[in-house]
Amino acid sequence: MWTWFHRLASPPSFYRFADRLAPWLLGLGLLLLAVGCYGGLFIAPADYQQGDAFRVIYVHVPAAALSLFVYVLMAVAGAIALVWRMKLAECAVVAAAPIGASFTALALVTGMLWGKPTWGAYWVWDARLTSELVLLFLYLGVIGLNQAYSDARTAARACAWLALVGVVNVPIVHYSVQWWNSLHQGSTILSLEAVRDPKISSSMLWPLLLTLSGSFAFFFAVWLRRLQNEVVARERGANWVRDCVLQAPLAAVSNEQSGMTGPELDPSMQSRQGRQRHGEPRGAD
Amino acid sequence: MNAMLDAAWAVFVRELRLALRRPAEATQPLVFYCVLALLFPLGLAAQDVGLRAFAPAIVWVSALLAALLGIERLFRADVDDGTLEQWLLADVPFPMLVGAKLAAQWLLIAAPLIVAAPLIALALNLQPQAIGVLLLGLLFGTPVLVFSGGFAAALTVGAPRAGLLIPILVLPMMCPALIFGAGAVRAAQVGLSVEGPLYFLAAMMVLSLTLLPWAAAGALRNALE
Amino acid sequence: MANEGRYCKSQERRRVPHRLHCARNFPALAMSPLSVSDLAVSRGDRTVFSGLSFRVEPGEILHVQGRNGAGKTTLLETLGGLRVQIAGTIAGGPGASERHWLGHRSALNAALTPLENLRFWCALNGAGDSELLPALDQLGVKAQRNRLCGTLSTGQRRRVALSRLLAVKRPWWFLDEPLAGIDAAGLQLITQLLAAHAGEGGTAVVTSHQALPDSLPRLRALALDA
Numbered sequence: 179m180w181t182w183f184h185r186l187a188s189p190p191s192f193y194r195f196a197d198r199l200a201p202w203l204l205g206l207g208l209l210l211l212a213v214g215c216y217g218g219l220f221i222a223p224a225d226y227q228q229g230d231a232f233r234v235i236y237v238h239v240p241a242a243a244l245s246l247f248v249y250v251l252m253a254v255a256g257a258i259a260l261v262w263r264m265k266l267a268e269c270a271v272v273a274a275a276p277i278g279a280s281f282t283a284l285a286l287v288t289g290m291l292w293g294k295p296t297w298g299a300y301w302v303w304d305a306r307l308t309s310e311l312v313l314l315f316l317y318l319g320v321i322g323l324n325q326a327y328s329d330a331r332t333a334a335r336a337c338a339w340l341a342l343v344g345v346v347n348v349p350i351v352h353y354s355v356q357w358w359n360s361l362h363q364g365s366t367i368l369s370l371e372a373v374r375d376p377k378i379s380s381s382m383l384w385p386l387l388l389t390l391s392g393s394f395a396f397f398f399a400v401w402l403r404r405l406q407n408e409v410v411a412r413e414r415g416a417n418w419v420r421d422c423v424l425q426a427p428l429a430a431v432s433n434e435q436s437g438m439t440g441p442e443l444d445p446s447m448q449s450r451q452g453r454q455r456h457g458e459p460r461g462a463d
Numbered sequence: 464m465n466a467m468l469d470a471a472w473a474v475f476v477r478e479l480r481l482a483l484r485r486p487a488e489a490t491q492p493l494v495f496y497c498v499l500a501l502l503f504p505l506g507l508a509a510q511d512v513g514l515r516a517f518a519p520a521i522v523w524v525s526a527l528l529a530a531l532l533g534i535e536r537l538f539r540a541d542v543d544d545g546t547l548e549q550w551l552l553a554d555v556p557f558p559m560l561v562g563a564k565l566a567a568q569w570l571l572i573a574a575p576l577i578v579a580a581p582l583i584a585l586a587l588n589l590q591p592q593a594i595g596v597l598l599l600g601l602l603f604g605t606p607v608l609v610f611s612g613g614f615a616a617a618l619t620v621g622a623p624r625a626g627l628l629i630p631i632l633v634l635p636m637m638c639p640a641l642i643f644g645a646g647a648v649r650a651a652q653v654g655l656s657v658e659g660p661l662y663f664l665a666a667m668m669v670l671s672l673t674l675l676p677w678a679a680a681g682a683l684r685n686a687l688e
Numbered sequence: 689m690a691n692e693g694r695y696c697k698s699q700e701r702r703r704v705p706h707r708l709h710c711a712r713n714f715p716a717l718a719m720s721p722l723s724v725s726d727l728a729v730s731r732g733d734r735t736v737f738s739g740l741s742f743r744v745e746p747g748e749i750l751h752v753q754g755r756n757g758a759g760k761t762t763l764l765e766t767l768g769g770l771r772v773q774i775a776g777t778i779a780g781g782p783g784a785s786e787r788h789w790l791g792h793r794s795a796l797n798a799a800l801t802p803l804e805n806l807r808f809w810c811a812l813n814g815a816g817d818s819e820l821l822p823a824l825d826q827l828g829v830k831a832q833r834n835r836l837c838g839t840l841s842t843g844q845r846r847r848v849a850l851s852r853l854l855a856v857k858r859p860w861w862f863l864d865e866p867l868a869g870i871d872a873a874g875l876q877l878i879t880q881l882l883a884a885h886a887g888e889g890g891t892a893v894v895t896s897h898q899a900l901p902d903s904l905p906r907l908r909a910l911a912l913d914a
Contacts, residue, residue: 260681312634312635312638313635315631315634315635316635318631319628319631319632319635322625322628322631322632323618323619323622323625323628323632326619326622326624326625326628327621327622328622332621332685332686332688333622335685336618336619336621336682336685336686339618339678339681339682339685340618340632342678343614343636343674343675343678344635346670346674347635347636347639350639350667350670351635351638351639354638354639354642354643354663355642357642357643357646357659357660357663358642358643358646
């Protein structure tokens, strides 16, 4: 188990592993999402209180769950990156941040859409909403910090520090907002638990479980792909990238584009496979 | 152990000496804080009764912004002239030196804010019984503001264009302090118990004082590499 | 420990008087050589050099040469402990209180005087500051000791920075471009300092674009150009 883990951490073997796994995960995720959405939107009965508005939970709950899960994942990867100086973990931090931010934004938007018919307002300073908003800022901080450095490695390690401090901060924020909220006596805020907990009927539950697991599979598929890009961009000077990543698509494309000849890579070609950070040609290394 | 404390003390004294050399720069946060807090009433109607209700938030947000003023330059001079290299190489734990620097910054930035707070509170019509709670809250809360600002400055020290990023980085760390700090004052205003939020603030202060110097030191080491 | 003992014995056979001399100036620990094997260091994503192996014996002056970007400063930073290598080992290096690190930046705050800057440095390192004035005097910047560093010339600041080497005795010197901005008289002064240091059994690793004078004892060059 451990040696397998160790081998996986080397960029080339990870790349091949991700290449095999990602399509399956993506297919599985989309299938689960499709079935779950169909079940949620057409099969599950309308809520007797909220009517059809409750159906937003089939998007909202998975997005909210993932927004927290991805952050914890990022912090764990950050800790690994800082303690063992593992390149793959550094890539994992910066690859996860934009996906997590998207899920957080999705959770916020769907929450607001649900809030309008239910609470009568798009935004309420509810504890969950507020801490989700702060979480979005944490993600934006990581993304911004990653962009601010010209050197990918320094950027990723700075992001890892931020993710670590942030993960300590998330519960503090959550409790502080909860406490702050309870100070307003008598405000009529419906908590989300009230919707989720009470005797949710199985016809409503199974689509939710499907979209939830589908979202996780979808996240891992996207994350693996982003990780692959990140790894290739970092290792663009290495031999294995030349051999196993760039050769195949290069050959395919150079057949189509008659203008591109010779062994030297065009930078725009490279960014097809890996996001280019410095815009410098690979030969500079 | 003694050598460690001596080194930390040397860092502390050096910060104060540098501030004395540039008094205009050192008083900037205080001036900014007073101006900001005293501009708020001008935005309301004269004799507005709502001012009292907003007073805790005004004092705290002003303190927060004043603590952020110029924080991005905190480590830049020391990185640029090579001083931080010497800190890293000294036979003293680096986080301790960073902590000493941040503690000195607290004394320079935040202590004047606390001293000026009663006057501002009076100007904002805050009830006298709430002023003590305000000061206690600021005493516990401002270390959180300064230390998290220092952490953000350490994170961005290697990225010259990151000045705009600092508000985003510190917002999540500062909002609990703001909530409890202003919350304690509001509780005092209506005669509720203030112990809960103050304990929470004190716990956050301890957490920041112990953890953030390590995180800031790690970020600085990373930026220097 | 066993390694070190073997090394000292062979040293003794070869150069007995010199060894006795060193023992007086620097503790025995400092006598172990610095050996670097298969070192690879990267700056961010870029591997600056790899597969570098060499050895520095006590009493030697190693002149690290190379074109711009060859990794002179990177190597020095790694040896000095500011940077972590991605591969290879550095054995027998000095501890924190056995080395002087002088980067290309002088570590002098412009708003403090030379004396304040150096006193702070001594306190940071737990060293006494009684030798500061003689050291500043020897480097010819004693008269400027109470002026703000921001008003000093580049060469003067460099001299102030170098006076650390004399103010606190340490067996290992890592100097990054110590000759930058230094005039002819300064060059001679630094040559003397290095010669005296090597004579006492101390070791120096120096990066420099300029050639170091041949008169230096036990001067060895390490070219980084690959």
